[in-house]
Amino acid sequence: MAGFSGSTMEKPDSLMAYRPAACLPExxxxxxxxxxLPGLARVQQSLCVRQWLQEAYPQYRLDETARPYRLCDAAGQALAGVSFSYxxxxxxxxxxxxxxxxxDICEVLPVPDALAVATLYLSASAVRQIRAAANPAQVFAQxxxxxxxxxxxxxxxxxxxAGEAVNAAGLHWHPFFTAGSAIGVLVTRPF
Structure with a gap:
């Protein structure tokens, strides 16, 4: 993954220690x-992400009035999708x-009542996979x-x-990525 090098940041105003190109991804x-963003509460992390976007892509604005979030040009034309996870x-x-x-990213940890949570929210096939898994915490996280x-x-x-949302037409799934004890995934859908 692209991103910052180093393991800590001294303060939130040093976000642009790594400055990306201002062009949008292809x-x-x-x-x-x-x-x-060590030591920051979730709301502070959220503000830092928005600051980073503003500094990295000053010619665009983040449209948070609609879901999903998009970066737009001055005329309001959506040019890129944006998603955050903490x-x-x-x-x-x-x-x-x-x-x-x-x-989305999450740490792979045992979840109390994971099967009950999965049954309420995830698809029937996800529940079956969690039940059959040698490492249910890993499969639940995925x-x-x-x-x-x-x-x-x-x-x-x-x-x-809402668990069947993962099977919606037009979604392009990118490979899972891991970072330490965390797992994440990215999905896209053309405008």
């Missing part, structure tokens, strides 16, 4: 940025030229990030019974 080649001390964002994007990424890409929120 269609079909989403860009993932990992921002280390984990203790980290923010990850994805930008996809000409496509909506959904990104299925959960797929679920959240699909919902984000389609501009939907988490809801009971």
């Amino acid at each position: 269609p079909g080649c989403p860009r993932v940025e990992v921002l280390p 984990m203790a001390g980290w923010a990850v964002l994805a930008i996809a030229g000409g496509a909506d994007v959904g990104l 299925e959960w990030v797929r679920f959240e990424a699909a919902l984000k890409c389609q501009g939907q929120g988490i809801a009971e019974g």
Whole structure:
């Protein structure tokens, strides 16, 4: 993944220590940025991600009035999809030229009542995979990030019974990625 080098940042105003090119990613080649934000609360992380986007792409604006999020030009034309995900001390964002994007990351940990949670939210096939898994925490994490990424890409929120969203037509799934004990996934859908 592209992103910052180094393991810590001294303060949020040093976000542009790594400055990306201001051009948007080509269609079909989403860009993932990992921002280390140790010691910040989630709302502060969210503000830092928005600051990073503003500094990295000053000629565009983030349209948060509609779901999914998009970067737009001055005329309001959507040019790229944007998605964020947060984990203790980290923010990850994805930008996809000409496509909506959904990104999610989570730490692989045992989840109390994972099967009950999966039954409420995930697809029937995901529940079967978790039940049959030698490492249910790993499979639950994979299925959960797929679920959240699909919902984000389609501009939907988490809801009971929405698990089939991962099977929606037109979604392009990118390979799972891992970082330490975390797992993540990215999905895109052309505008």
